[in-house]
Each structure stands twice: as structure tokens, then as C-alpha cells.
Amino acid sequence: MRRHVGKQSIRFDLPPVIRAAASVVGPKEGDGPLKDRFDRIMPDMLSGTNSWEKAESALARQGIELAVDKAGLSMPEIDYILAGDLLNQSIGSTYAVRSLERPFFGLFSACSTIGEAMTLGCVLVDGEYADNIAAAASSHFCAAEKTFRNPLELGGQRPLTSSWTVTGDGCVIISSSGKGPRITAATTGKIIDMGIKDVNNMGAAMAPAAADVLIHHFEDFNAQPSGYDAIVTGDLGSTGLKLLKTLMAEKGYDIGENAFDCGVEIFDAKTQDTHAGGSGPACSAVTFASLFYPKLCEGRIKRLLFVPTGALMNSTTAMQGETMPSIAHALRIEA
Amino acid sequence: MRRHVGKQSIRFDLPPVIRAAASVVGPKEGDGPLKDRFDRIMPDMLSGTNSWEKAESALARQGIELAVDKAGLSMPEIDYILAGDLLNQSIGSTYAVRSLERPFFGLFSACSTIGEAMTLGCVLVDGEYADNIAAAASSHFCAAEKTFRNPLELGGQRPLTSSWTVTGDGCVIISSSGKGPRITAATTGKIIDMGIKDVNNMGAAMAPAAADVLIHHFEDFNAQPSGYDAIVTGDLGSTGLKLLKTLMAEKGYDIGENAFDCGVEIFDAKTQDTHAGGSGPACSAVTFASLFYPKLCEGRIKRLLFVPTGALMNSTTAMQGETMPSIAHALRIEA
Numbered sequence: 319m320r321r322h323v324g325k326q327s328i329r330f331d332l333p334p335v336i337r338a339a340a341s342v343v344g345p346k347e348g349d350g351p352l353k354d355r356f357d358r359i360m361p362d363m364l365s366g367t368n369s370w371e372k373a374e375s376a377l378a379r380q381g382i383e384l385a386v387d388k389a390g391l392s393m394p395e396i397d398y399i400l401a402g403d404l405l406n407q408s409i410g411s412t413y414a415v416r417s418l419e420r421p422f423f424g425l426f427s428a429c430s431t432i433g434e435a436m437t438l439g440c441v442l443v444d445g446e447y448a449d450n451i452a453a454a455a456s457s458h459f460c461a462a463e464k465t466f467r468n469p470l471e472l473g474g475q476r477p478l479t480s481s482w483t484v485t486g487d488g489c490v491i492i493s494s495s496g497k498g499p500r501i502t503a504a505t506t507g508k509i510i511d512m513g514i515k516d517v518n519n520m521g522a523a524m525a526p527a528a529a530d531v532l533i534h535h536f537e538d539f540n541a542q543p544s545g546y547d548a549i550v551t552g553d554l555g556s557t558g559l560k561l562l563k564t565l566m567a568e569k570g571y572d573i574g575e576n577a578f579d580c581g582v583e584i585f586d587a588k589t590q591d592t593h594a595g596g597s598g599p600a601c602s603a604v605t606f607a608s609l610f611y612p613k614l615c616e617g618r619i620k621r622l623l624f625v626p627t628g629a630l631m632n633s634t635t636a637m638q639g640e641t642m643p644s645i646a647h648a649l650r651i652e653a
Numbered sequence: 654m655r656r657h658v659g660k661q662s663i664r665f666d667l668p669p670v671i672r673a674a675a676s677v678v679g680p681k682e683g684d685g686p687l688k689d690r691f692d693r694i695m696p697d698m699l700s701g702t703n704s705w706e707k708a709e710s711a712l713a714r715q716g717i718e719l720a721v722d723k724a725g726l727s728m729p730e731i732d733y734i735l736a737g738d739l740l741n742q743s744i745g746s747t748y749a750v751r752s753l754e755r756p757f758f759g760l761f762s763a764c765s766t767i768g769e770a771m772t773l774g775c776v777l778v779d780g781e782y783a784d785n786i787a788a789a790a791s792s793h794f795c796a797a798e799k800t801f802r803n804p805l806e807l808g809g810q811r812p813l814t815s816s817w818t819v820t821g822d823g824c825v826i827i828s829s830s831g832k833g834p835r836i837t838a839a840t841t842g843k844i845i846d847m848g849i850k851d852v853n854n855m856g857a858a859m860a861p862a863a864a865d866v867l868i869h870h871f872e873d874f875n876a877q878p879s880g881y882d883a884i885v886t887g888d889l890g891s892t893g894l895k896l897l898k899t900l901m902a903e904k905g906y907d908i909g910e911n912a913f914d915c916g917v918e919i920f921d922a923k924t925q926d927t928h929a930g931g932s933g934p935a936c937s938a939v940t941f942a943s944l945f946y947p948k949l950c951e952g953r954i955k956r957l958l959f960v961p962t963g964a965l966m967n968s969t970t971a972m973q974g975e976t977m978p979s980i981a982h983a984l985r986i987e988a
Contacts, residue, residue: 319784319829322732326756328782369973397657398841406741406800407967408761412844416965416978421661421841423769424965424980426743426759434758438773445780447663449654465741494654506733506756509747630751630759632742638704643751645759 321444324538326506326531333500334443336614336651337450337493338389339607342381344459344485347596347604350585355608356486357384363460363485371409374458374485378403378414381487382454385607389450389491396420396491397448400439402431403456403599404483405465406632410456414487420452428628429524429553430507431455432488432603433647436624437504439492440649446494454489457598466517466633480518481555481581481597482590488603490611499614499622503650505535509630511643517636520644521558521581521594524627527644528554529565531625535648536571543573547619550610552602552626552646553581555594580605580626602626614653624649656779659873661841668835669778671949671986672785672828673724674942677716679794679820682931682939685920690943691821692719698795698820706744709793709820713738713749716822717789720942724785724826731755731826732783735774737766738791738934739818740800741967745791749822755787763963764859764888765842766790767823767938768982771959772839774827775984781829789824792933801852801968815853816890816916816932817925823938825946834949834957838985840870844965846978852971855979856893856916856929859962862979863889864900866960870983871906878908882954885945887937887961887981888916890929915940915961937961949988959984 323329341356348359358380365373378401386393399418402425403410415422427434435453442448460470462483468474492501510530514523528551536542543549543566554562559579566573580602581595596605606624613619631642658664676691683694693715700708713736721728734753737760738745750757762769770788777783795805797818803809827836845865849858863886871877878884878901889897894914901908915937916930931940941959948954966977 319732319778319781321780321782322784326732371969371973397654397661402761404742405967406969407739407763407965409965409967409970412965412978413970413975416844416846419843422844422980423773423841424761426737426761428742438758438776441773441776441780441782443654445656445776445782446654447656447776447780449657506758508754509751509757511751630742630744630747632740632744634706634741635744635748638706640748643747645757 326534327503327538329503330440330444332444333502334440334492335496335498335500336490337496337498338385338491339611340381340385340388340489341604341607342377342487343604347484347486350590352584352608370458370461374410374456374461375413378410378456378487381489382452385489385491391450393418396450396452398423398442399452400425400435401454402426404462427645428630429597429599430626430628430645430647431599433626436649437506437647440501443492443494450493452489452491454487455599455603456487457483457600459483459485462598476593477518478593479557481594482592483598484596484601486600486604488600488607499651499653501649502652505531505648507531507645507647509643509645511641513641515641520629521555522561523629523642524644525554525558525561525565528562528625528627528646531646531648533569543571546621546623549573549577549623551579553597554579554627555581557594583609614651617653620653622651624651661869662838662873664838665775665779667779668837669775669827670831670833670835671825672831672833673720673826674946675716675720675723675824676939676942677712677822678939682819682821685925687919687943705793705796709745709791709796710748713745713791713822716824717787720824720826726785728753731785731787733758733777734787735760735770736789737761739797762980763965764932764934765961765963765980765982766934768961771984772841772982775836778827778829785826785828787824787826789822790934790938791822792818792935794818794820797933811928812853813928814892816929817927818933819931819936821935821939823935823942834986834988836984837987840866840983842866842980842982844978844980846976848976850976855964856890857896858964858977859979860889860893860896860900863897863960863962863981866981866983868904878906881956881958884908884912884958886914888932889914889962890916892929918944952988955988957986959986
């Protein structure tokens, strides 16, 4: 396994190119700090459908189609689609992909799905099994609240540690050729469970998983946080990001200067009532596609560590008194 | 992409070895035709836990641990675990894997999950990213009925086209070295939706997906069904298998002589009241591990095409009047 590095990392011999990235979001995201950066903003939460689930699939299909288009490719040139979401049995993705007629790998890694999709997509391209793959992740605020928390009609209060599920789809096209930043390495996460049970504090559940994969990444490559212009976590939110910095400091790593979190970037917590920040598989996917990918393309960021994070519970486990296992995947992306 | 063959297949240059396979099942499976072949039969549906969901995770963890043990490996030697199941947000797998401390890729492909796990596992091993991977899939009859159909307490009648979700976990260890049959090629399925809406007739929804991937496999490799000693579909059941033979005959392929279905093999439909047969991610995983894998090891089957099948709906899509998109993945395994 000559491409394996250290304990849980891989180095890509023929670093795959992120040839394009696309973001399609809902109205609240389109009203936030990144509003001028998204490719498409849906006017309402139903996107021309009659259910939130169908709206998510519509967003997800548009995200993939748009990314393929931006890459200058046609759908038949995409060898594999790798995608996932938060809905039961991943219907956000499967119903999005069914009309696209491409070989499909369905993934579930909650809010870290785009990290898993990009890692496996890079393996397929770097290993010469594919020329072009689409990696995508979606979520929808209303469909997620219904699935995981309370009916929206209940109007339940949300504690300040809670996050707001991003409505949208982010998709990247990873290719063996073309122009764009390259993914040079990946560290795949283990499931970490620190015993957090509060579904309104996912940042606290996920921060230890992010810390674990970051520490393994630095150890495997004998690297330091200062070697990266930006370390971008998925959706820890303000609460989780603070915890992550503390956990990393305890292990001797100072990530304070260049640590960003997609959940913090996507909303203006003060004016948009989103409390700890954004979350959901779309959170890291659309924030990467709209904010960080362009900076890598322009050379304003040279070396980025992208670390989508996910909490792996469901509503049944919460009711059965279970904790929230979490995971994070790291990808090194260089301009 | 030199390892790509035809439209949607790949050929493995360094064909990975299936070094071990393990099956852990529930009491009903342990009472069926394969009862002497399973590695472990749980005495009841709770497996020492207090919920069906926790029981599934317990089975799933045991299946993985047993397979690693049978391969003569220790858990830290497993580079990646790839697993999935039917429960909402794949909790059967994630809660099983959290204590195992291995890098994890969560997958969702419904009842075809073991096919997706083996394909991506082979890519990791053949591509020299890993030496050993564990590919696993689980399901639990009671947890699945509760998730997809009716509360068991309701005692609803089941039509004759319906199938019985297998309780169990099947796991294979795929390695770069060691003894055992080798996976020489894979054809990854597209999502196929022929408009079937009856959740009690999943065989009819999945048969067209199986036909599509089989036809692409034969075309990509310029092969014929007669070139295989056995073509083993996932969980079409008696209804779906009959349909598949008809669909294949219409395209000029006669698979009648050597076609088997895991859903047909695992139960005695006449005495076990399972109607069309077994289903669920565990169906193809445990039947392959207990029945077909040993025959490959003994050389009684020389060339097998393993085609796990899956229907990708959930209970919300059924209530919203949606159809059932399906998928199947094919793996060529040679003694």
C-alpha cells in the first residue's frame, strides 16, 4: 500500500484537480454574508416542488448539473457521482441522481459527507479508475428539522448552542486533467464518541472528531498548523470551533490564527438568528464551493486543509438515550 | 483512466483477495436452509440489548470482529471499514463501528450496500491505498419493519410479493495478500426507476436495475452469462428473479441455467412464511458469506458474478406518492 502514509492518511501520486465547484442555496443563505458568491439562490423553500424532500432533491440535482456545466463537461463524461445527505435513506441524493444516468455511489457521513465524497472521488481519479467524478452533498432546513427535531409548526425555542441546517447543495468536479487547485492528500476519520447527548449542541460532539483527524493528519505528514494558510472545519459553529482550538492547544497545536469554520462563515449569527452557526451536509459543501474554492483558484490561499465534520445520530438514538458519535475527514488542497 | 473498461466497469490490475467472510444472523435465519453454514446465530431478536436498533449494531459489530478474526488479522491491521445498513442515518453501522477505532467510510445503497462496499474496498486495495479493508452490511427485521412499514404490534397482512428483511450482518475482508477467491472486475450501477410504487413488491422495482448492470457488465467485457458458473443477485426474491430472467431474455441473454438469488436461498418460503424471499442489506451479505464464498474457496464455483440489488425509497417518499428508484452493483469473483 505504497500510497498509504502514517496511520490513517494517503498521498495522491497524480493529485486530482478540482476542476469546478458549484453552489445552489435557499433564500436564508442567499441573504447572508456569502450572498454574492453563490451560483444560484432559490426564491423559496419549495423550489417549485410540493414537499421539502422533493425541494432538496431538486436543489441537489441542480447543484450537480451546474458543477458539470461549469467544468465544461457533459453529464456522460462524469464517470461516477458520489453523494449523500441527511434525510432518511439518503433520498435527497438518490432522487436527485436518478435522472442523471451515471454510475452512483451513495454515501452517508452526515455533515461530513462532502469530505468522504471528495476522498473516495480522489481515490477513483488518482487510482486511474475514473477521469471525472462529481462529489456532492445536500441538506434542507425544513426537511432536517422535521427529521431530527420538532415539527416547524411547533415553533420550539432553540438554545444558543444549536445550529441552523443549511438549505442547499454543493458539488465539486474532481478530474485527472484540467485547471484548478489539486487535492494532494487525505486523512480519513475514525468515529469518535465523547458522550455528548444534547442534539442542540452538535459542535461539542463533533469538535473531538475534528481534533482527532487533525492530529493524525499532522502526525502522519510530520506537519504543523502553520504550514497551512487556512484550516477549514465543516460545521462546528462558534461553540465547536472554540472547543476545537482548546482541544488542539492541549495537544500542543496552535490553530488559532488560521482556523475557519464553514458554519461560522455562512450566516451572520447576530442578524440572522442562527445561534452557533450553520450545519448540515450542505454547510461545508456550499461554503467551500462559494468562498474557499475561488480563493484557491485565485491563489489567495495556497494551502488549505478542508475538514468537514459530522454527527452520526438519528432521532431514535436520541430517544433511546444514546450519545452522538461523530466523524471528520481531512483533505489537503493546494493552489 | 487505464483501469476503466467500457462504459461503466473497472478491471483490477492486482485483483484483491477475499481473505475471509463472516455471517452473524438472527433466529429465523438460523432456522432456515443455511442454518449449518452461518458463523453465529443469535438466540433472540434483542441480542442482549434493550432495542432492535441496538441489537442490529451489536450484530454488525460482531460480524466485523468475526471476519477480522477469521482472516487472521487484528483490528488495527484493518485500514478502512466500509459499511452501511437500512436504518435512518445508517445507525446500524455507525454505532457498530464507533468502538472499533478504524477509519470509516459510511455507505448507503440500501440492500445493495455490500456490493458498493466491496467495489470501493477493492479500489482502495487494488489502488494500493490499503492492505486490508472490511466491507459489511447489516439489517434487522423488526427495526426495518418499524422504519419502513407498520408497527409489528399491528400484525398487518403481507402480500405474496413481499419479502422478509434478513436479521444479520455479513462482512468480508478484502486484502492485497493472502489466500482466497479474487475480485477481478466490478461494474457500478446507475439508478433505474421503472415507476414501481408498491413497497410490498421490491423485487419488481429492483429487477430492472439488476438487468441494467448485468447488460452493461456483459457488454463492457464482451462476455456472456454462460461464462459464469453462477450469477447471484441480491434480494430480488422469487418474483423479482423471474422478472429479471424475462428482462434479460428480451435483451438476448439467457441467464436461466445459472441464476441464483440470495433472497430465494436464505429462507424456505414454503415453511417459513417469507413469501417472495429474504431482503435487506444483510440478505446478500450473509448469503454470500455463508453459501457462495465457501463454494468459491473450495473451487466448486470457479467464476461468480455477485449482483447485490437495492431499492432506494423511504417511508416519506412512499407517502408522497413517489416511485422506488433502484440500483445494483456487479462484482466478478474468481476462484
